[in-house]
Amino acid sequence: MSLKITKMKNCSYCQDSGHTINNCMDPSIDLLLQEFHEYMAFDLKCKFKYKCIRYICSLLSLSELRIIGYHYNLNMSKMSREDFTSEIIDESSRERTMYDEIISKMNLSELEYFYTKIANNSKEWNSRKYSLTDIKKRVGIELSDNDSFVKPQLEPNNENTYSHDDDYMMPLLFARLPEEDDNDNTLESIFKFIYICIFGITAFNVYMS
Ligand SMILES: [Zn+2]
Numbered sequence: 001m002s003l004k005i006t007k008m009k010n011c012s013y014c015q016d017s018g019h020t021i022n023n024c025m026d027p028s029i030d031l032l033l034q035e036f037h038e039y040m041a042f043d044l045k046c047k048f049k050y051k052c053i054r055y056i057c058s059l060l061s062l063s064e065l066r067i068i069g070y071h072y073n074l075n076m077s078k079m080s081r082e083d084f085t086s087e088i089i090d091e092s093s094r095e096r097t098m099y100d101e102i103i104s105k106m107n108l109s110e111l112e113y114f115y116t117k118i119a120n121n122s123k124e125w126n127s128r129k130y131s132l133t134d135i136k137k138r139v140g141i142e143l144s145d146n147d148s149f150v151k152p153q154l155e156p157n158n159e160n161t162y163s164h165d166d167d168y169m170m171p172l173l174f175a176r177l178p179e180e181d182d183n184d185n186t187l188e189s190i191f192k193f194i195y196i197c198i199f200g201i202t203a204f205n206v207y208m209s
Helices: 002-007 028-045 051-058 062-071 081-092 096-104 108-125 132-139 143-153 165-208
Strands: none
Touching: 028 051, 028 062, 028 081, 028 096, 028 108, 028 132, 051 081, 051 108, 062 081, 108 132
8 A cells, every 4th residue: 555655656847646757748847948948049149158048047946957858858867967957958059940030039028028137147157247238239139220129119018028118107107297286286376366366356346336
């Protein structure tokens, strides 16, 4: 009885019983792989020499790393985490066309998301922090293209992707309100003053007649 329990399959990735990690079909795997591919695409495009993707892999749990390994038919077995990461990077970096497509299909807010993320975490894997401009240059957006790049960013997004614009649109909206209130108050005072004058003159005329 106890033997049966110990032999029961248990997935170290999704914790479900009935299968092991190499047969896991958890829906979050697609997202995990997608994010891995996206960072790999930027690493290759920006020629970071796998420093960025290696850092991203270091943030993953061991079971997440193993899941990515299984996608490339790689088994960690007795390898160190470092060696296993190198194997994954080596194997995954071969699909160059796919990585070019990943970046070319991204919309502006997706690109902005990765520029910001990579610029922010660059100090963790590079001797100096990359600025947003550095990243854009490396991806291939020249400074002269900045105008056409910035402009569409201010337009509402077609998709439900998160935009930093939302963060400052609301305070801006509210910041204008007191100004308008002040104007209203001034106008109101002028009308009151005119009203009192007219009332005063009429009352005076009535009194005099
Ligand atoms: Zn599973």
